[in-house]
Amino acid sequence: MTKKPIKEKKFSRQEPDERRELLIRSAIRCLENEGYAGLSVRKITKEANVSQGMVNLHFGSINNLIACAYDLISHEFSQTTIAQLDSCNGSAEDKLHLFFEYHFQERWMNPKLLRAWLVFWSLIPDSAEMAEAYKRNNQETENLLKALLLQISQDDGLNITDISPVSQRLMALLDGLWVRQSLEQRENSSEHALTLARNWLDSFRKGHSIYQRHSDCFTFKEG
Structure with a gap:
C-alpha cells in the first residue's frame, strides 16, 4: 500500500510589517484569553498561524514581543x-x-x-x-x-x-x-x-x- 506523502503545515505569508503586527495582536489575544498561561511562543504563533521562528526573527525574544504588545x-x-x-x-x-x-x-x-x-x-x-x-x-x-x-x-x-x-x-x-x-x-x-x-x-x-x-x-x- 502506497503511503500518502506527509503534507507540510502551511503558514500565512505576509509582509514583515504585517507579520509583526499579526504576532503582536495574537499575543494580546492569547494574554486576554489565558492570562499568564498565554505567555507562550507556541500558543502565540499558533494563534497567528506562523512558525515559531518568526518570534525571534521579528522580535528577538518573547519579552520584546510582549513589550510591543503592551x-x-x-x-x-x-x-x-x-x-x-x-x-x-x-x-x-x-x-x-x-x-x-x-x-x-x-x-x-x-x-x-x-x-x-x-x-x-x-x-x-x-x-x-x-x-x-x-x-x-x-x-x-x-x-x-x-x-x-x-x-x-x-x-x-x-x-x-x-x-x-x-x-x-x-x-x-x-x-x-x-x-x-x-x-x-x-x-x-x-x-x-x-x-x-x-x-x-x-x-x-x-x-x-x-x-x-x-x-x-x-x-x-x-x-
Missing part, C-alpha cells in the same frame, strides 16, 4: 484619548472630565483586558523591555495629566510649585479604580469610578489640606 495597547489608548481631547474646545477642567469618561469606558474596563494587563505588570521587574515600555507609556500619560492639572491650577489661582506629586496621585487613583471596577464588573461600575475621580478633582480645585499634608512641594492660596 506598547500597542497603550499607544491605541493614548492616541484615541488625545484625539478626544483635541476635539474638545472647552477648558482644561472639561478636558480632564473627558479623560475620566474615556478612561472608564466599557471597552477599556473589562476582565479580558485586565488579564493581559496583569501579565504586563508582572513582567516589569524581570524584563528590561517591559520596564522600558512601562516607563515610556507611563510618562506619556503623566505628562498629559500634568498639563491639564497645571492649567486648572492656574485657572483657579492655586499656587503650585510642582504639579508632579498631584499628577502621580491622580494616576494612582485612576489605576486603582480601573483595576477594582474591572475585577468587580458591577452594574454602573463605570459611573461609580467616574464619581470618585470627579470628587478627587473637586477636592483638588478646592485646595483641601490633604495635598498640603502629603507634599511640601506646593501650597495653595487662601480663599
Whole structure:
C-alpha cells in the first residue's frame, strides 16, 4: 500500500510589517484569553498561524514581543484619548472630565483586558523591555495629566510649585479604580469610578489640606 506523502503545515505569508503586527495582536489575544498561561511562543504563533521562528526573527525574544504588545495597547489608548481631547474646545477642567469618561469606558474596563494587563505588570521587574515600555507609556500619560492639572491650577489661582506629586496621585487613583471596577464588573461600575475621580478633582480645585499634608512641594492660596 502506497503511503500518502506527509503534507507540510502551511503558514500565512505576509509582509514583515504585517507579520509583526499579526504576532503582536495574537499575543494580546492569547494574554486576554489565558492570562499568564498565554505567555507562550507556541500558543502565540499558533494563534497567528506562523512558525515559531518568526518570534525571534521579528522580535528577538518573547519579552520584546510582549513589550510591543503592551506598547500597542497603550499607544491605541493614548492616541484615541488625545484625539478626544483635541476635539474638545472647552477648558482644561472639561478636558480632564473627558479623560475620566474615556478612561472608564466599557471597552477599556473589562476582565479580558485586565488579564493581559496583569501579565504586563508582572513582567516589569524581570524584563528590561517591559520596564522600558512601562516607563515610556507611563510618562506619556503623566505628562498629559500634568498639563491639564497645571492649567486648572492656574485657572483657579492655586499656587503650585510642582504639579508632579498631584499628577502621580491622580494616576494612582485612576489605576486603582480601573483595576477594582474591572475585577468587580458591577452594574454602573463605570459611573461609580467616574464619581470618585470627579470628587478627587473637586477636592483638588478646592485646595483641601490633604495635598498640603502629603507634599511640601506646593501650597495653595487662601480663599
